[in-house]
Amino acid sequence: xxSDLINFDFIHSRYxxxxxxxxxxxxxxxxxxxxxxxxxxxxxxxxxxxxxxxSVLCGFPLAILLAIFKxxxxxxxxxxxxxxxSLFRGTPLLLQLSLIYFATPQLIGYSIPPFQAAVLAxxxxxxxxxxxxxxxxILAVDKGQREAAMTLGVSxxxxxxxxxxxxxxxxxxxxxxxxxxxxxxxxxxxxxxGALDLMRRGTVVASEKYVYFxxxxxxxxxxxxxxxxxxxxxxxxERRMRRSD
Amino acid sequence: xxxxxxxxxxxxxxDVLKDISTEIQKGEVVAIIGPSGGGKSTFLRCxxxxxxxxRGRVYIDNVDITTKNIDIKKVRQNMxxxxxxxxxxxxxxxxxxxTYGPIKVKKMSKAEADKLGxxxxxxxxxxxxxxxxxxxxxxxxxxxxxxARALAMQPExxxxxxxxxxxxxxxxxxxxxxxxxxxxxxxTMAIVTHEMGFAREVANRILFLEGGRLAEDxxxxxxxxxxxxxxxxxxxxxxx
Ligand SMILES: Nc1ncnc2c1ncn2[C@@H]1O[C@H](COP(=O)(O)OP(=O)(O)O)[C@@H](O)[C@H]1O
Ligand SMILES: [Mg+2]
Numbered sequence: 001x002x003s004d005l006i007n008f009d010f011i012h013s014r015y016x017x018x019x020x021x022x023x024x025x026x027x028x029x030x031x032x033x034x035x036x037x038x039x040x041x042x043x044x045x046x047x048x049x050x051x052x053x054x055s056v057l058c059g060f061p062l063a064i065l066l067a068i069f070k071x072x073x074x075x076x077x078x079x080x081x082x083x084x085x086s087l088f089r090g091t092p093l094l095l096q097l098s099l100i101y102f103a104t105p106q107l108i109g110y111s112i113p114p115f116q117a118a119v120l121a122x123x124x125x126x127x128x129x130x131x132x133x134x135x136x137x138i139l140a141v142d143k144g145q146r147e148a149a150m151t152l153g154v155s156x157x158x159x160x161x162x163x164x165x166x167x168x169x170x171x172x173x174x175x176x177x178x179x180x181x182x183x184x185x186x187x188x189x190x191x192x193x194g195a196l197d198l199m200r201r202g203t204v205v206a207s208e209k210y211v212y213f214x215x216x217x218x219x220x221x222x223x224x225x226x227x228x229x230x231x232x233x234x235x236x237x238e239r240r241m242r243r244s245d
Numbered sequence: 246x247x248x249x250x251x252x253x254x255x256x257x258x259x260d261v262l263k264d265i266s267t268e269i270q271k272g273e274v275v276a277i278i279g280p281s282g283g284g285k286s287t288f289l290r291c292x293x294x295x296x297x298x299x300r301g302r303v304y305i306d307n308v309d310i311t312t313k314n315i316d317i318k319k320v321r322q323n324m325x326x327x328x329x330x331x332x333x334x335x336x337x338x339x340x341x342x343x344t345y346g347p348i349k350v351k352k353m354s355k356a357e358a359d360k361l362g363x364x365x366x367x368x369x370x371x372x373x374x375x376x377x378x379x380x381x382x383x384x385x386x387x388x389x390x391x392x393a394r395a396l397a398m399q400p401e402x403x404x405x406x407x408x409x410x411x412x413x414x415x416x417x418x419x420x421x422x423x424x425x426x427x428x429x430x431x432x433t434m435a436i437v438t439h440e441m442g443f444a445r446e447v448a449n450r451i452l453f454l455e456g457g458r459l460a461e462d463x464x465x466x467x468x469x470x471x472x473x474x475x476x477x478x479x480x481x482x483x484x485x
Contacts, residue, residue: 144331145332148328148394151293151295152321152346152350152394152395153322153346154350155318155350166336
């Protein structure tokens, strides 16, 4: 009885797999239709990457600063950092991006370019998330490390920078990589304010050629490759760091 | 060199130290013993203000370090501390652990600090481990590195909080040997320990802390053969 069931499933899935090419054919997927648009789409890679990298570079120092505020003994700093985090976690990123892009000109009369608006929104937003991760990482470092530093007469900034943060980062590296991946994918939101990133290029090609499936699948594939490369690099980096233990 | 006056420390409602007044002279080696939870660590940590006293005063070289405008970092540079769990910096090599303080705090040149560090590592018998990371060392080796790290600041006082309690029995001796050498060199030392043989042999004085009080303050001969308080008698019966 049991083996019949398994057998059935086996045959069934064999059947499905053998049907796959026909299914695809039935969808009428034809990548040759957009072959000459592929370079245009691929030029979105440097755009998406520059949004993401700039946002990480700006967001990260801010995240460290916020994390240090959160663990400081000075209450107003803690309140500020906690409120900041709740604000950026409590509202949609798309809203933050739109506010910065559309409201800045109205507010201060500066018509902010999409790149600046996006990097601002993404770095402010990712700093809110990463600061929580970093705070946890700092608190997870054995308090004996702090005491050892104090008994040597090491100043607080030096202790944080040389002794506590390197250990904290080692532990939270996987979490930070996850946040960077999320940012890379969320950067597709810049397509809503007109920047020609990967995502936007996909939709441009789609509306030009009146085909949707092929360009979007190409875009999806490129995102996937980017994320996998990042994951792979992070894993290698992590392994190298672990070797010192 | 070290003097406490009516030193009190409370954690919330818990009074951990009650009016401890004592003095440690230059070159003196003082062993602090007593039952667990008696306040030994807290007392030691009040001496370099890792814990700030609730009341009372701590004098180092006749300077009251509990007053406001004291640069505690300067005071601490002159007081090395060795912890039960070593607290080495895991991401730095043995030599980097030892030279970190001299380079970053005392602004010594790297070459000079390396020379000092290698000298000290040789003294604790670990010169050949200078490039290893702490995770590669045994407990006894870690503790000897921790001692070298503290000595690298060239302090006049060394504080030890149960330096051998986390070690496997066969490694206790190598650490105690290093400490003995240090005591013989004239270092002023305050040592919280459960090693009664060591305390008796090396210490000039025993402080017996029990329930947050300094129940006994006597030379080792007197303390171990003829303790005044019942508490000390009971404690010695248990551990000897
Ligand atoms: N940071 C702290 N917060 C609250 N209670 C503490 C703290 N440190 C020590 N204690 C308490 O103080 C008492 C004395 O501790 P300690 O000085 O470590 O004793 P000992 O070193 O003699 O074993 C214990 O009851 C301990 O639980
Ligand atoms: Mg203790």
